[in-house]
Amino acid sequence: DFEKIVADIAPETSIQMKEVESMGKRNERDYVVLIAEDSVLLANVLEKxxxxxxxxxxKMFSNGxxxxxxxxxxxNDKDLLNKKVSIIITDIEMPSMDGHRLTKLIKSDPVLKDIPVVIFSSLITEEMWIKGKKLGAxxxxxKPEIGHLIDVMDALLENKNKA
Structure with a gap:
């Protein structure tokens, strides 16, 4: 099975699928999730x-x-934006543009700033957390906290819909 192979090859990338499975059957959510992750392996596990x-x-992207x-x-088109983007998940370290730069660009744009941005990275040290907060994440x-990621996504999207 795919998760077992991933866990065996690279235990540090082992995203806790048991957490997801313990959530039970969930209805499909009608949200568009944009994900920036340069690791093909992690992108596949996250997608699954x-x-x-x-x-x-x-919608998967290999960098910011x-x-x-x-x-x-x-x-320039808020209606299109609302149809095409609900939330963004980004890694920090990626080629071409890292997640911090991406977050800064999104959060400093008058229209895009309302899109929830979640930084999902193995690099969340206290220093990185402070930087991400300053940038508006x-x-x-x-990274291994997939169950927490899903809970956070649920909450951010619920709050966005109330606004």
């Missing part, structure tokens, strides 16, 4: 975990620049 949690409309290039043209989590 989020799909199990009901997040089936996922690719996600930014997709997102930026929508800053809505939440920051360590």
């Amino acid at each position: 975990a989020l799909q199990k949690a009901g997040y089936t409309n996922l 620049q690719e996600l930014w290039d997709y997102l930026k043209p929508m800053a 809505d939440e920051q989590l360590s």
Whole structure:
């Protein structure tokens, strides 16, 4: 099974799928999730975990620049933006553009700033957490915490819908 192979090859990348499975059957969520993650292995595991949690409309990018290039043209069309983007999950260390730069660009744009941004990285030290907070990240989590990521996504999207 895929998760076991991943855990055997690289235990530090082992995202806790049991946490997702313990959530039980969840309905599909009608949200568009943009994900910037340069590790193909982690991107696949994350995609599978989020799909199990009901997040089936996922758009994957291999770095912050690719996600930014997709997102930026929508800053002029709020209706299109609302249809194409619900939440963004980003790693920190990536080629071309890292997650901190991506977060800063999003949160300093008058239209894009309302999109929830979650930094999901193995680099969440106290210093990195402070930097992410200053840049406007809505939440920051360590990579193995997939169950917590899903709870945070649920809460951020529920709050966004109330606004």
